[in-house]
Amino acid sequence: MKISTRGSLLPPSPIRKLKPFADAALASGKHIYALNIGQPDVETPAQMRNVLKNIDKKVIAYGPSQGLAEYQDALVRYYAFHGIALDRENIIVTTGGSEAITMAFTVCCDPGDEVLVPEPFYTNYNGFSVAAGVRLRPITTSLETNWELPSVEAIEALITPRTRALMICNPNNPTGKVYGAEELRKLAHLARKHDLFLLGDEVYREFIFNGEKHTSLLDFEDMHDHVIVMDSISKRFSACGLRIGAFISRNPQVMQAALAYAQARLCPPTIEQLVAVPSADLGSDYFKRMVAEYRARRDAVIEGLKDMDGVEFQVPNGAFYIIVRLPVKDAEDFVVWMLTDFDVAGETVMLAPAQGFYSTPGLGKDQVRIAFVLNVEKTRRAMDILKQGLATYIKVRHGRG
Amino acid sequence: MKISTRGSLLPPSPIRKLKPFADAALASGKHIYALNIGQPDVETPAQMRNVLKNIDKKVIAYGPSQGLAEYQDALVRYYAFHGIALDRENIIVTTGGSEAITMAFTVCCDPGDEVLVPEPFYTNYNGFSVAAGVRLRPITTSLETNWELPSVEAIEALITPRTRALMICNPNNPTGKVYGAEELRKLAHLARKHDLFLLGDEVYREFIFNGEKHTSLLDFEDMHDHVIVMDSISKRFSACGLRIGAFISRNPQVMQAALAYAQARLCPPTIEQLVAVPSADLGSDYFKRMVAEYRARRDAVIEGLKDMDGVEFQVPNGAFYIIVRLPVKDAEDFVVWMLTDFDVAGETVMLAPAQGFYSTPGLGKDQVRIAFVLNVEKTRRAMDILKQGLATYIKVRHGRG
Numbered sequence: 001m002k003i004s005t006r007g008s009l010l011p012p013s014p015i016r017k018l019k020p021f022a023d024a025a026l027a028s029g030k031h032i033y034a035l036n037i038g039q040p041d042v043e044t045p046a047q048m049r050n051v052l053k054n055i056d057k058k059v060i061a062y063g064p065s066q067g068l069a070e071y072q073d074a075l076v077r078y079y080a081f082h083g084i085a086l087d088r089e090n091i092i093v094t095t096g097g098s099e100a101i102t103m104a105f106t107v108c109c110d111p112g113d114e115v116l117v118p119e120p121f122y123t124n125y126n127g128f129s130v131a132a133g134v135r136l137r138p139i140t141t142s143l144e145t146n147w148e149l150p151s152v153e154a155i156e157a158l159i160t161p162r163t164r165a166l167m168i169c170n171p172n173n174p175t176g177k178v179y180g181a182e183e184l185r186k187l188a189h190l191a192r193k194h195d196l197f198l199l200g201d202e203v204y205r206e207f208i209f210n211g212e213k214h215t216s217l218l219d220f221e222d223m224h225d226h227v228i229v230m231d232s233i234s235k236r237f238s239a240c241g242l243r244i245g246a247f248i249s250r251n252p253q254v255m256q257a258a259l260a261y262a263q264a265r266l267c268p269p270t271i272e273q274l275v276a277v278p279s280a281d282l283g284s285d286y287f288k289r290m291v292a293e294y295r296a297r298r299d300a301v302i303e304g305l306k307d308m309d310g311v312e313f314q315v316p317n318g319a320f321y322i323i324v325r326l327p328v329k330d331a332e333d334f335v336v337w338m339l340t341d342f343d344v345a346g347e348t349v350m351l352a353p354a355q356g357f358y359s360t361p362g363l364g365k366d367q368v369r370i371a372f373v374l375n376v377e378k379t380r381r382a383m384d385i386l387k388q389g390l391a392t393y394i395k396v397r398h399g400r401g
Numbered sequence: 402m403k404i405s406t407r408g409s410l411l412p413p414s415p416i417r418k419l420k421p422f423a424d425a426a427l428a429s430g431k432h433i434y435a436l437n438i439g440q441p442d443v444e445t446p447a448q449m450r451n452v453l454k455n456i457d458k459k460v461i462a463y464g465p466s467q468g469l470a471e472y473q474d475a476l477v478r479y480y481a482f483h484g485i486a487l488d489r490e491n492i493i494v495t496t497g498g499s500e501a502i503t504m505a506f507t508v509c510c511d512p513g514d515e516v517l518v519p520e521p522f523y524t525n526y527n528g529f530s531v532a533a534g535v536r537l538r539p540i541t542t543s544l545e546t547n548w549e550l551p552s553v554e555a556i557e558a559l560i561t562p563r564t565r566a567l568m569i570c571n572p573n574n575p576t577g578k579v580y581g582a583e584e585l586r587k588l589a590h591l592a593r594k595h596d597l598f599l600l601g602d603e604v605y606r607e608f609i610f611n612g613e614k615h616t617s618l619l620d621f622e623d624m625h626d627h628v629i630v631m632d633s634i635s636k637r638f639s640a641c642g643l644r645i646g647a648f649i650s651r652n653p654q655v656m657q658a659a660l661a662y663a664q665a666r667l668c669p670p671t672i673e674q675l676v677a678v679p680s681a682d683l684g685s686d687y688f689k690r691m692v693a694e695y696r697a698r699r700d701a702v703i704e705g706l707k708d709m710d711g712v713e714f715q716v717p718n719g720a721f722y723i724i725v726r727l728p729v730k731d732a733e734d735f736v737v738w739m740l741t742d743f744d745v746a747g748e749t750v751m752l753a754p755a756q757g758f759y760s761t762p763g764l765g766k767d768q769v770r771i772a773f774v775l776n777v778e779k780t781r782r783a784m785d786i787l788k789q790g791l792a793t794y795i796k797v798r799h800g801r802g
Contacts, residue, residue, distance in 0.1 A: 001596060001600065001627055001652060001655075002596070003508050003509065003625045003655055003658050004508060004509055004510050004658075005508065005511050006507060006509045006511055006512075006516070007507060007508040007509070007658035007662075008654075008658060010658050010661035010662055010665070011465075011661060011665075012437055012509075012657075012660070012661045012664065013661070013664040013665075016466075016664060031414065037463075039462060039463050039595075040460075040464050042460065043459045044458075044459065044461045045462055046563050048461075049456075049459075049461070052453045052454070052456050053453070053454055053670070055453050057445075057450070057642075058441065058444045058450075059441075059442060059444055059445055059639060060445045060449075060450070060639075060641070060642040060676075061440050061641055061642050061652075062438075062440050062641040063642055065414075065755055076634070084493075091535075095496050095500075095665060095666075095670070096646065096667060098665065098666035098667055099496075099666070102666075106407060106408060106411075106532050106731065107404050107405060107408040108404065108405055108408070108574045109405050110405045110407055110500065110534075111405050111407075111512035111513075111534045112512075113405070113420075113798075116484075124664075124665045124667070127661060127662065127664065127665025127666075127667070128665055128666075130664060131507050131665070133511075133512045133534055137640070145477065164405070184628065191523040195402060195403070197402065225402045226402060237462075239461050240461070240462055240463040240667070241458075241461040241462050241463055241464055241668065241671030241672070242461055242514050242670070242671065242672065243644075243667075243669065243670045243671075244666070251402060253402070253404055254402075254404055254408075256413075257404050257405075257408035257411050259413070259529065260411035260412060260413045260414070260528060261408075261411055261532060263413065263414040263417060263525075263527075263528065264411070264412075264414075264499065264527070264528025264529055264532070265496075265497060265499035265500070265503075265528075265529075266497060266499060266525070266641070266644075268644065269642070269643070269644045269673050270641065270642030270644075270673075271453070271642070271670075271672055271673055271676065272671075272672055273451065274460075274671050275672065283749075327593070343412060351476060362424055
């Protein structure tokens with residue numbers, strides 16, 4: 001039995017590939033500081049968790065395909081808090097940000113169509129695009145130029161007759177880059193000129209460490225027809241296990257097609273929407289505390305990296321990731337080695353090899369992504385172990401140092 | 402801005418089309434007996450609901466992409482209860498049966514490929530197939546022949562070089578037909594002969610009213626490489642709002658691709674999986690009570706139909722639906738009229754026009770689907786109102802009676 005071509009092309013998670021090594025390390029009794037995935041150790045707000053105690057539905061029934069009215073209204077309040085005026089009809093509640101991305105690809109693209117996206121990018125865009133039959137075309141950005149977008153002309157040169165959309169994750173996973181209004185305007189200009197959709201993955205909206213205000217694609221008054229924002233509560237409310245996201249657009253034709261998609265799959269998770277409702281009203285104090293916590297983690301990572309020889313990086317202003325170039329030939333080999341061959345007093349560190357975040361072959365081979373998902377104390381300890389591991393690895397593998 | 406062709410082809414729910422009429426009826430103070438959708442009034446088992454009170458996770462974190470181990474194990478027990486031996490590696494927990502269907506289409510078919518499915522069929526197969534770029538080809542079945550499959554030769558004549566799978570819902574939504582081992586063998590034979598996948602939507606597995614044992618595609622020992630079963634807890638545990646389903650196969654290549662798909666969307670709903678865990682151990686008493694309840698509802702519907710002039714139907718042995726041919730030209734017009742122009746003491750009935758369950762143009766225009774989702778008392782009252790409404794409609798619209 002032959003499975004489909006796209007089925008065979010669906011990329012297994014580049015992180016899962018390393019899971020056997022992590023499992024073996026755990027089985028041998030090692031403790032692993034997991035800085036490889038975006039799963040924060042931060043508590044889900046009690047206001048949300050407390051909802052579970054008070055759910056008293058005798059019949060857990062289908063909700064509306066566009067989401068429960070009370071959660072749609074909560075999202076209207078959440079966006080208003082950020083100065084973005086939306087109505088219920090601009091919002092479809094999705095099963096995680098993941099479903100919102102698939103919906104966007106489906107509504108904007110037919111099989112064989114292309115989407116331009118700055119690389120490095122969130123690896124799972126690959127899976128969604130293969131499943132939807134869409135080709136991702138990378139707009140390469142680099143550490144050397146602080147992950148800035150290339151010129152309008154350079155991006156324009158990548159547009160083909162099959163290009164249907166420009167997509168950007170802002171703040172960016174995996175680089176931590178925060179794109180401001182000026183850079184985003186480049187994309188808006190091209191989207192208007194070439195009739196392209198403009199897709200924004202804004203799940204890290206609040207994660208900005210230098211006090212700047214986030215620019216949402218939804219802020220562009222003249223781009224309502226072009227813009228789709230894909231959102232999720234996973235990171236901002238440390239609720240990754242609740243699969244609740246949102247698909248946002250002010251283009252009625254887009255919303256009509258997205259609603260038809262949503263109706264086919266009936267509804268998003270009902271209980272988990274109810275848990276999400278109080279998130280809209282946690283207020284500015286919540287976000288201030290949250291940003292301060294992640295800024296402290298970011299600072300602990302940077303402090304640790306500054307103390308290591310030969311690493312290169314840009315200080316990220318957003319999200320909770322950093323891409324670091326290591327003085328090694330093969331970052332994946334180093335990541336595996338840290339699991340199999342190294343520990344400090346029974347402890348080691350797991351990172352994500354960055355190659356999986358690039359689609360251009362060869363890029364990122366000497367880079368890793370570090371996630372600021374552990375508290376400051378643990379982060380400091382992890383960075384210390386990483387420093388010792390890197391120095392030892394270089395001696396062992398490269399004969400230097 | 403032009404959306405994608407498939408976006409414009411995504412069919413809006415044929416039931417939603419009628420929602421404005423239902424809303425207007427409700428606004429005018431009418432009570433509606435909703436026999437149009439598969440949302441039972443049965444309580445979700447207390448053992449499941451009680452889980453909510455005892456969830457004490459401080460961080461609601463990502464679970465494994467294939468599902469929580471404890472829920473995978475619960476599913477292994479559930480299938481063992483039905484005499485189906487599975488291991489964890491045969492199971493990926495999905496976000497509802499809906500996601501399992503999309504996964505099956507993606508893993509089996511490339512854009513432009515075809516899937517054969519008996520019609521009438523669950524309308525949402527249309528949405529999933531359009532999104533996945535897959536063409537559904539109907540194997541027409543009819544009320545006159547009690548929804549039996551046509552001959553092997555007739556089905557074989559529908560196979561083209563693009564056909565990749567045969568799909569069957571058993572027991573069937575919308576006909577209530579239960580396909581036995583002999584009929585399913587026809588499909589298995591063709592699947593082997595033509596190297597096709599055999600997809601089984603078995604979400605109504607326990608809903609069989611004549612005491613026969615359900616034949617699962619998973620029972621066919623010689624078809625392990627071909628069979629994918631798409632499952633859901635929605636109906637059997639009256640937990641439609643919990644978006645928990647399963648993708649089942651013993652073909653390792655299929656499971657590898659499905660897991661890659663699952664990894665891209667990270668994980669199914671965590672809290673709702675926890676709520677689903679006790680469902681595996683409700684035991685045979687639970688199913689006996691459940692089947693008795695739905696059999697009584699089915700009997701109340703049949704009793705009511707037998708009392709109406711000019712209706713045609715087959716007594717369904719499974720699921721909780723029946724397709725009825727009405728003595729009207731346009732069943733949708735009748736359904737709307739029942740909402741807009743008719744009531745008995747302020748009460749009316751809503752049915753689903755059956756045309757949306759057919760893909761062959763013109764079929765089902767004089768048919769409706771009735772769902773056995775209300776308790777016996779309400780069902781009897783609804784059937785009485787339906788009888789009066791039908792007689793009045795025929796007088797008014799057709800000048801007969």
